[in-house]
Amino acid sequence: SAVISQKPSRDICQRGTSLTIQCQVDSQVTMMFWYRQQPGQSLTLIATANQGSEATYESGFVIDKFPISRPNLTFSTLTVSNMSPEDSSIYLCSAPEGDGGDAEAFFGQGTRLTVV
């Protein structure tokens, strides 16, 4: 199974600032995914990050607010920009084990963000 390292594990940030979350996979993967989990809620996909192209954002999420980088096949970053208390959530990155549709989706440990 893939090992996904995510950091920071938690942070408390001032409103109006930005935080960049890093996600490192121990193997090369074509796609990486970023999710948000608001308090007491399920996971919502923010965007899909493909290496070598711009990220694909889901409805309700925009690049200006959540810019994503994908410089190589094992690494991605998600920035939460101009934060407000509503951005307080757990942010998780995910990568499939392989490129097939039946690949398990493995997740990083999550970043627990609190905006004050």
Added chain:
Amino acid sequence: AQKVTQAQTEISVVEKEDVTLDCVYETRDTTYYLFWYKQPPSGELVFLIRRNSFDEQNEISGRYSWNFQKSTSSFNFTITASQVVDSAVYFCALKGYSTLTFGKGTMLLVSP
């Protein structure tokens, strides 16, 4: 569009009781995959099982078992002889030709 329904928001049991977590899904994809994840209070998402749409065999892993019934679009999860360490939020998820869709989760509280 895909949809996953976990009707049980919260379940409380006493240790050693058996408990079943329900999951009902909707998809138009002919090939799809179903997952269960565990999220303990620490927040990480732990993969438990994957099942593809062509394999309706039930599976048992220790105290965990899963019942996949395509006819009723259900993929239920049973914990036998529950333990306090089983306390967590459990998510059912579905992946068809597009991305992974999660249910809202079921919080399981196991008391001693």
